[in-house]
Amino acid sequence: MYRRIRHRRQSAQTNYRKRFASLKGGMARVVVRKSNKAVTMQVLKYGESGDVVLASVNSRELRSMGWEPRCNIPTAYLTGLLLAKKVKGKERDFVLDIGLYRPVKGSVIFAAAKGFKDNGANLHSGIEFDEKRLSGAHIASYANSADENEYKSRFSTYIKAGFDVKAIDKKFEGVKKELMSK
DSSP states (O other): OHHHHHHHHHTTSOOHHHHHHHHHTOOEEEEEEEOSSOEEEEEEEOOTTSOEEEEEEEGGGGGGGTOOOOSSHHHHHHHHHHHHHHHTTTOSEEEEEOTTSOOOTTOHHHHHHHHHHHTTOEEOSOOOOOHHHHHTHHHHHHHHHSOHHHHHHHTHHHHHHTOOGGGHHHHHHHHHHHHHHO
């Protein structure tokens, strides 16, 4: 046991001081992790034999709602909304766990946390975000201003999926409305 803890500490996989401080409050943790293609969120509660997963969401689940998920700010926000919808009634208070990521204002991690908080969850954090960036308006304006070759090379995966990037903010509002209503 001690060998595993020492290994995780030395290889910078776990900061045990931060973990212990977050566990002292007794609140469930909202864990946000991102990869190159997806955003994953989980709600974890401490248990004697290990953490217990109360709810889990991957951004790929948004595909069923007509959203083409990537690891970007609008997708992270919608993933947070979806997790908050799944966890309603299970817990009351939550604390954000960003792991070893640096806390950068306006990042994908905080967009996911803002989505979780905006759907009615009591997340203890002071997150502020620009609404235009949450909706993907900055992506749509870039797509509209890009020439045809640049547009095709930058957004080729969206084009293959049949997703209109130039209207991403309008699609975002539709999916957000669907997630907030249920």
